[in-house]
Amino acid sequence: MSVLVDKTDLSLKYTAHYNEVKDELFANSSDILNAQRKKAFQNFVLQGIPTRKNENYKYTNLNPAFVPDFKFIHTREEKKADMSEVFRCDVPQLNTNLALVFNGWFYKNETEKGDLPEGVILDSLESISKERPELLEKYASLANVEEDPMVALNTAFAKDGFFLYVPKNVVVESPVQIINLLQDEKDTFSTQRNFILVEDGAKVQVLLCDHTLNLNQYLNNSVTEIFAGNNAEVEFYTLQNQHNKATNINSVFIDQQRDSRVTTHTASLHGGLIRNNLQFALNGENAEAHMFGMAFMDKKQHVDNFTQVIHAAPHCESNQIYKNVLDEKSTGAFSGRIHVVRDAQKTNAFQRNNNLLLTDEATMQTKPQLIIDADDVKCSHGATVGQIDEEALFYLRARGINEDQARLMMMNAFAHEVVKEIKLEPLRDRIDELVDKRLKGEVSRCHDCAYQCDC
Amino acid sequence: MLKIKDLYASVEGMEILKGINLEVKPGEVHAIMGPNGSGKSTLANVLAGKEDYEITKGEVIFEGEDLLDKSPEERAKEGIFLSFQYPVEIPGVPMVNFLKTSVNEHRKHKGLKELTAGEFLKLMREKMDLVDMHTKLTNRMVNEGFSGGEKKKNEIFQMALLEPKLAILDETDSGLDIDALKTVANGVNALKSPERSTIVVTHYQRLLDYIVPDFVHILYQGKIVKTAGKELALHLEEKGYDWIKSENGN
Numbered sequence: 074m075s076v077l078v079d080k081t082d083l084s085l086k087y088t089a090h091y092n093e094v095k096d097e098l099f100a101n102s103s104d105i106l107n108a109q110r111k112k113a114f115q116n117f118v119l120q121g122i123p124t125r126k127n128e129n130y131k132y133t134n135l136n137p138a139f140v141p142d143f144k145f146i147h148t149r150e151e152k153k154a155d156m157s158e159v160f161r162c163d164v165p166q167l168n169t170n171l172a173l174v175f176n177g178w179f180y181k182n183e184t185e186k187g188d189l190p191e192g193v194i195l196d197s198l199e200s201i202s203k204e205r206p207e208l209l210e211k212y213a214s215l216a217n218v219e220e221d222p223m224v225a226l227n228t229a230f231a232k233d234g235f236f237l238y239v240p241k242n243v244v245v246e247s248p249v250q251i252i253n254l255l256q257d258e259k260d261t262f263s264t265q266r267n268f269i270l271v272e273d274g275a276k277v278q279v280l281l282c283d284h285t286l287n288l289n290q291y292l293n294n295s296v297t298e299i300f301a302g303n304n305a306e307v308e309f310y311t312l313q314n315q316h317n318k319a320t321n322i323n324s325v326f327i328d329q330q331r332d333s334r335v336t337t338h339t340a341s342l343h344g345g346l347i348r349n350n351l352q353f354a355l356n357g358e359n360a361e362a363h364m365f366g367m368a369f370m371d372k373k374q375h376v377d378n379f380t381q382v383i384h385a386a387p388h389c390e391s392n393q394i395y396k397n398v399l400d401e402k403s404t405g406a407f408s409g410r411i412h413v414v415r416d417a418q419k420t421n422a423f424q425r426n427n428n429l430l431l432t433d434e435a436t437m438q439t440k441p442q443l444i445i446d447a448d449d450v451k452c453s454h455g456a457t458v459g460q461i462d463e464e465a466l467f468y469l470r471a472r473g474i475n476e477d478q479a480r481l482m483m484m485n486a487f488a489h490e491v492v493k494e495i496k497l498e499p500l501r502d503r504i505d506e507l508v509d510k511r512l513k514g515e516v517s518r519c520h521d522c523a524y525q526c527d528c
Numbered sequence: 529m530l531k532i533k534d535l536y537a538s539v540e541g542m543e544i545l546k547g548i549n550l551e552v553k554p555g556e557v558h559a560i561m562g563p564n565g566s567g568k569s570t571l572a573n574v575l576a577g578k579e580d581y582e583i584t585k586g587e588v589i590f591e592g593e594d595l596l597d598k599s600p601e602e603r604a605k606e607g608i609f610l611s612f613q614y615p616v617e618i619p620g621v622p623m624v625n626f627l628k629t630s631v632n633e634h635r636k637h638k639g640l641k642e643l644t645a646g647e648f649l650k651l652m653r654e655k656m657d658l659v660d661m662h663t664k665l666t667n668r669m670v671n672e673g674f675s676g677g678e679k680k681k682n683e684i685f686q687m688a689l690l691e692p693k694l695a696i697l698d699e700t701d702s703g704l705d706i707d708a709l710k711t712v713a714n715g716v717n718a719l720k721s722p723e724r725s726t727i728v729v730t731h732y733q734r735l736l737d738y739i740v741p742d743f744v745h746i747l748y749q750g751k752i753v754k755t756a757g758k759e760l761a762l763h764l765e766e767k768g769y770d771w772i773k774s775e776n777g778n
Binding site: 464465467468470471476482485486487 | 576579610615616617626629633
């Protein structure tokens with residue numbers, strides 16, 4: 074059977090599915106979410122499942138990830154996980170406001186109230202979009218369904234996810250932590266739609282932990298829109314720790330207004346196929362954006378970080394550092410696009426991607442891209458792909474440090490440049506430890522939760 | 529302590545060492561001199577276990593055991609220390625972590641208890657005085673941003689921490705001004721003991737004013753062509769290497 078026939082069949086399968094569950098999708102959902110569905114699905118069909126023919130997915134073919142006969146969860150199910158167990162998961166020494174997203178559906182932490190300041194809302198998108206529609210005026214305004222088929226598919230299927238609102242000038246002291254769990258008896262397709270609204274002068278840190286709890290196949294397609302108002306400050310951490318049969322497509326869109334500062338950290342520790350789309354739009358003067366990413370891949374894992382920074386206002390600064398350690402037959406890709414639009418003068422944009430290949434079979438594709446339509450800007454980019462420095466390795470060994478340990482020291486050193494940028498100290502220590510375990514080949518868990526899956 | 533017998537080594541098919549014979553007894557200081565390209569650094573690297581070289585013939589016995597079978601880390605732990613000609617910078621690896629790991633690997637090998645962070649810092653401070661090592665350097669990443677002189681000092685500092693049986697100083701004097709040269713030499717001399725031996729690999733005589741050798745060997749085209757006392761170094765300084773070349777048929 075030709076690939077072409079396969080592809081057509083798959084698209085047809087999804088069209089048939091949409092038609093079949095249309096009523097279920099619209100049922101019990103808010104007007105805000107429902108208003109986008111039809112157009113979004115049409116856009117998905119128009120663009121198709123992304124393959125290498127799609128310029129933005131040049132290094133990641135998603136077609137095989139769509140093949141399994143997935144179960145879809147378009148209606149909230151009875152909780153199957155024991156919440157008190159789930160909420161034991163945490164980062165030691167880190168007081169967080171915990172919430173759970175289970176197979177794409179938000180569940181409140183009923184056992185612990187947390188210490189969110191007055192006016193801050195951490196709730197399900199499903200209910201807030203019905204009860205407080207005014208807070209979701211900008212829903213789907215960043216995540217453009219015409220530009221990415223996965224965003225289109227997410228918008229068509231979106232029913233829930235987490236919603237976070239931090240009102241003007243409110244500073245949230247303890248980080249908000251969202252635990253994202255995938256667990257079902259069947260291979261499951263999960264859709265998650267998140268929305269974060271941080272008003273002028275407000276400040277918040279968000280930590281997202283992605284996990285799979287059994288060995289079934291998962292395809293998770295999530296979209297997060299983040300709005301940072303004037304002088305707002307947001308730190309957004311994502312820790313991806315799934316298994317080899319999980320596909321994680323994670324699209325994050327950020328709008329920054331004047332004087333705002335947003336930092337993202339994406340740590341990919343485990344996952345069969347990980348695609349991170351990250352788009353920053355610097356729409357107000359003097360905004361500052363920092364993007365950090367690290368990935369540790371082995372076996373046949375694949376990670377693809379696709380970043381776009383749009384400098385739409387003058388005097389803004391953006392800074393990206395992405396590092397990958399690729400072992401065995403793993404593959405990686407990094408595409409970073411910086412677009413400085415006309416009149417965005419005095420832009421300062423910086424990008425770097427460094428990669429360490431541990432075997433001859435691991436491969437890395439890296440593609441920086443600058444589009445500059447202003448004339449008074451400072452932009453730089455750099456990329457390296459290399460092996461462990463043999464001279465340095467010999468130096469360490471000549472001091473009595475055995476080869477494995479010396480390699481480990483050097484890999485940790487490579488990653489540390491990114492790890493040290495994590496401002497939350499307990500999280501930084503935790504990630505340091507996880508990276509160390511990951512590099513040692515031990516299974517690393519980002520929490521002490523009771524789930525002992527062998528994934 | 530160290531016996532090198534008829535050692536041949538090549539790199540990428542090119543023969544560099546062509547039958548080296550050398551014996552170093554405890555407490556002795558041997559200088560190995562020779563023109564550029566004679567194989568001095570190769571000999572130092574082969575002894576430390578660098579894998580780029582292929583040993584085609586001969587043997588090296590260290591403390592009664594075959595050295596060539598051992599990995600670089602085993603050699604180090606058994607007491608061989610190479611002070612590198614060009615110490616590498618290792619960004620991201622903090623000096624203190626590196627030194628502590630190294631010291632503790634040596635201690636484990638000797639069956640000693642590993643040092644705690646506190647104990648290690650105390651030891652480090654003691655040894656830092658020896659070579660006038662500054663905390664601004666130990667607080668950095670391994671050799672990162674060190675000047676040429678600071679890198680060499682750092683080598684001798686590590687030697688002081690590890691207290692090797694046999695130290696091989698590969699061109700330790702290159703790139704040093706006279707003050708740094710004295711500091712480094714003082715460090716080496718302070719570590720001298722009747723059990724500890726040193727091989728000083730150098731192109732110039734000046735380091736030997738400070739580290740006085742018992743024997744001077746001239747290495748030329750992969751062979752030791754002359755061995756004598758310290759006066760040989762002075763002779764070389766005066767006459768250069770040309771007479772060696774003409775004596776050996778070039």
